[in-house]
Amino acid sequence: MTGGILIYAEVTKQSFVHTVFFELANKAHELSLKLNNAPVMAVLFTKPEMLTEYKEGFTYSGIDKFFVFEDEKFENYNTETYANLIVNLVKEVEPEIFLIGATNQGRDLAPRISSKLGTGLTADCIELDINEKGLLAATRPTFGGQLMATILCKTKPQMATVRPKVFKPAIDIIKKDTEFIYKQVNPEDFINNVQLIKFIKEYENNLNELDSAEIIIAGGKGMKGEEGFKLLKELADILGGTVGASRGAVDLGYAPHNIQIGQTGKTVTPKLYIACAISGAIQHTVGITASDYIICINNDPNAPIFDISDTGIVGDVFEVLPKLIEILKNSKD
Amino acid sequence: MKIALCVKQVPDTSDIKWTENNTLQREGVESILNPYDVYAAETALRLKKTYGGEITVFTMGPSQASNMLRDILALGVDNGVLITDKKFAGADTYATGKTISAAIKKVMPDFDIILCGQFAIDGDTAQTGPCIASLLNIPQVTYVKTIDEIKGNIINVTKQLDDGVEIIKVHTPALFCILKSEFEPSRALINGIIKAQNIQIKTVTLEDLGLSTDEVGIKGSPTYVSKAFRPEFKHLKEKHNCVETGTGAEIILNKIKEIGVYK
Structure with a gap:
């Protein structure tokens, strides 16, 4: 199986799926129509008990295949562990396009993955489109935002991060029979170079x-x-x-x-x-x-x-x- | 403690003007040390003061960037490395990360930590730091507010998130991307400036790195700009000069009521 668009489904500290996922899913659906209905896939790291809560929202997001990494330890994001597992998944699935939310977590994770894969990554896009050659045309502000640049990528997957709220989440419901595929996680996949000691909440609302x-x-x-x-x-x-x-x-x-x-x-x-x-x-x-x-x-x-x-x-x-x-x-x- | 400090010379983006032909006017735009890197440098200096050790500053850029390196050396940084070669031109973040990580490996293979600024104000991708860490296969922490304590090969840092901070324990060697912080950055003292004049800045070229021409610069970059344009947004509908009339408040009030967000 090759091709398609992969999206990262970020889970927040409060165990919610970040809204940017639904915005990316909607955009991916639109891009997929320009790519002969290429499959839209997503990847998620979650604690075991949470997936049932997420599932309904996912079914209405137009995702064909959902790759799920499940473990108690996925309560907290870990750059190296997540990046390595996603790198292996990308090598297996070979998506054409890989989209990640430009959140703190996404901006930390995306370059780690793209560098390991030796592929290109366009940060903080405000528009995504498919050009006449079927390539991802990613537009972003640069030079202190005073210039817009449309960037293409020579390698696959073509990776991009997108800021939350740049795209609208799906308005029309795109229901699909989402296939959930559980990926195996082994003890040696967990890398403990970086450990969260505690989180201190500073801003309430x-x-x-x-x-x-x-x-x-x-x-x-x-x-x-x-x-x-x-x-x-x-x-x-x-x-x-x-x-x-x-x-x-x-x-x-x-x-x-x-x-x-x-x-x-x-x-x-x-x-x-x-x-x-x-x-x-x-x-x-x-x-x-x-x-x-x-x-x-x-x-x-x-x-x-x-x-x-x-x-x-x-x-x-x-x-x-x-x-x-x-x-x-x-x-x- | 061996610290590799990565800095970038950037155009002062607050100073950019447009020409009549809608292109960026690049002449006369001043080059400055990326403002976020100032705090990475300050963090390095403070760590050296507390824990001792040695700081080597790396930058990739044209030969003129050595002036900026000299300014950083004057603050008390020990060594400077200029990574420069015509073949490095046009590098995207991946090719840049590859070149800088190769240079660190070559010049300072026994580093304990690498410090970068969180963003550069020109490209603003925040990608090169994580890219260097990824290619060196070392852990990274981004959005670092402070480096709090070092005990042997364990470092405690504070990471700033939208709604709070995380206290994180990291094993060295590791890379940290530093945010701007509240402290006042050091200024160079006369002694430092004199000392910096006598430090030999090391130049590293493509040949020194053992990379091929296909791995660096524009050739080694997976991404390329296909189009650049001036952003267009919705245009001015009304402009009221209220300096003389003093009616600004009334106009805003009427607008707010008209839009219907406030009654």
């Missing part, structure tokens, strides 16, 4: 807030400091939204790493995105363009953020925001 927020108030370097971000928080609280930040603001310590939006942060899709004193380097804007409506406030009328905004306000955030907060507060009373 912050991560999900950016993922599910309908309104995001984001700040850039021009917010000048933590004080400026308090202003954003105040507005977000009134509007029932949450706060995000550009890399520039995070790098300067104005905001924590986990609310960074953009190419090296999160991709967001709120109904309303208000960019405050963000210049709009594409590094940042690639993470926000899927928002329904973008408003920006910037004192530089030539800032690139205006080019991607629906409504642009040329003005000082420290004048506009306090006034907006005041009006909103008064109208509430």
Whole structure:
């Protein structure tokens, strides 16, 4: 058996299948139609008792074959163990295309696998297509996001990672009689060079807030400091939204790493995105363009953020925001 | 403790401009040390201070990159290696990883740890570090916030995830990709700068590595760019200059109500 598209089904710390899997599955289905209905396959590492819980969701994801590695030790991700087992699976199945979510785990795992296989890997793609020669055309932002590059791969499998929320999960249900194939795991497959001692939770819901927020108030370097971000928080609280930040603001310590939006942060899709004193380097804007409506406030009328905004306000955030907060507060009373 | 530090010289991407023909203007764009690598270097220096040992900094690039190596040597790094050859040009992350891992094997086969920055601001793939680890068949930890303790061949590190941190125990030799952290990076002192002038930077070429021309540069790269273009996003619908009028807040308020996300 050769050919087809393989997807990595990442399981999160909370034992959920990561949403990016369903987004990749939907995209893989679309690509498969352009490849004479090539089979769509997936690979999963799981604790034994969990698979029954996952199964129904999988059946409606359009997966033809599901390769399952089952063991109690798969409670925690391990780079080397997972990479080696997947490398052997890829050699056996010989997929044309192999897609992995560009999550922390996926970005750790994918290059480990591609290097072992001696094949190419395109990171953080925002579009995948099949070209006229039947090859995977993977498009990604590069040069600080200021240039888009469509990348082809000479070797097989053609590997790519894709950021969560770049593709939509399946809307129409693609039901298939998924075949679950259990792969053997031997004691010597477990590599213990890296051991997790403990996990310390730092952010309770912050991560999900950016993922599910309908309104995001984001700040850039021009917010000048933590004080400026308090202003954003105040507005977000009134509007029932949450706060995000550009890399520039995070790098300067104005905001924590986990609310960074953009190419090296999160991709967001709120109904309303208000960019405050963000210049709009594409590094940042690639993470926000899927928002329904973008408003920006910037004192530089030539800032690139205006080019991607629906409504642009040329003005000082420290004048506009306090006034907006005041009006909103008064109208509430 | 023998530390191999991998760094990259990158164009200052915050400084990039477009020409009228929609191509990137590359002239006059300054080259800088990748900002994430600054923290990898700082981590190496702090480990050396606490545990002793030796740091060798590696970079792959054109001969001008030796100036950047000299700057890093001035911080207290012991040796510098410039991996340079015309045949290395056009390498993707796989070919780059292959070349750098071969150079480390050649120059510092007895390393204990390899430190890289988590990302480079130009390509931003975060792939070369794991690629080097994979090809050297050593463990890796990415998104490393801090290296906390070293006891013999066991290292404890803190890894930053979206919702928290992991405390991880690693057996050396191992590779770590370092995130930016809160500490202030060291600055070179006069003594260091003088000392760095007298360090011989070692040059490693294709011939030294025992790789074939098909394994490096553009030939050794499985991926290639078929098309590059300027991204297009939705365009400006309205731009209001409110510097004079002071009506920015009102315009935003009306928009918010119009969209219907807030009543």
